[in-house]
Amino acid sequence: MSASSEKPNIVVVGGSFVGSKAAELIGAEMYKTHRTILIERNTHFNNLFAFPRYAVVPKHEHRAFLPYTTMFAHLLPGAVSVHRGRVTEIQADRVVLEGEESIPYEYLVIATGTRLTPPGSMITDTKPEGIAYFQAHQQAVEKAQKIVIIGGGANGVQLATDIKDFYPDKSVTIVHPRPRLMHAFHPALHDIVSARCAELGIDVILNDRARIPPGGFPTDGSTFNVELASGKHIPADLAIMATGQTPNSAPLRPCCSPPLHCPIPLSDAEPSMRCC
Structure with a gap:
């Protein structure tokens, strides 16, 4: 121009x-x-x-x-x-x-x-690539049985509740390093979100942090452990990152x-x- x-x-x-x-x-x-x-x-x-x-x-x-x-x-x-x-x-x-x-x-x-962190935003620039990414992610969620969401902010909570609502038989765990879910919002929201998680059967771990492997978590559907800073291990076959902006x-x-x-x-x- x-x-x-x-x-x-x-x-x-x-x-x-x-x-x-x-x-x-x-x-x-x-x-x-x-x-x-x-x-x-x-x-x-x-x-x-x-x-x-x-x-x-x-x-x-x-x-x-x-x-x-x-x-x-x-x-x-x-x-x-x-x-x-x-x-x-x-x-x-x-x-x-x-x-x-x-x-x-x-x-x-x-x-x-x-x-x-995806799927919160895209690493691609075009609609066909974005659609392909979402479809692949949907298939990974459908196949998984033990899903760990790393991060309990707005994206993490929505991912966890949507998964458990759509696939009630799957095991879903949120790991969040803060004392409250969605800690950037009004404190009272934590109680509302926690009640909904309990109603859906989502396990919530607060005040603990996941240790991210240097190469990331496996994405091939195999079973692995998500290690926490506390020393606790959570069995999983899919880990989804929702660690903020x-x-x-x-x-x-x-x-x-x-x-x-x-x-x-x-x-x-x-x-x-x-x-x-």
């Missing part, structure tokens, strides 16, 4: 929930003076909040991926354009994509979000070195959000 475009660009990096809504609102208000460009690496919008269920319950996985082609159809033509690409670097006046393409901007919105801050690193040029002072940022 040329820097000599008729209108200056407002670039939104990341087309998930926040980024796509930001592009919609900005495009609706700024179309007269600016071009709004949404840059997204995936071919389709990923409905992340439903991913745990699609990883368990078959025949619905295609609904996890929504086309960007009609997302902004209700706006005036040209208000928002979607550009597929992966941003590798953010500079003072432009973003650089894989393949060394660059897109200039006057204003920039960074909505790169976070990465979750990591910020997608890699494109910010060039603009944060030296720290003087970082758009957010490092002293004001949470440690987990620091990009350098």
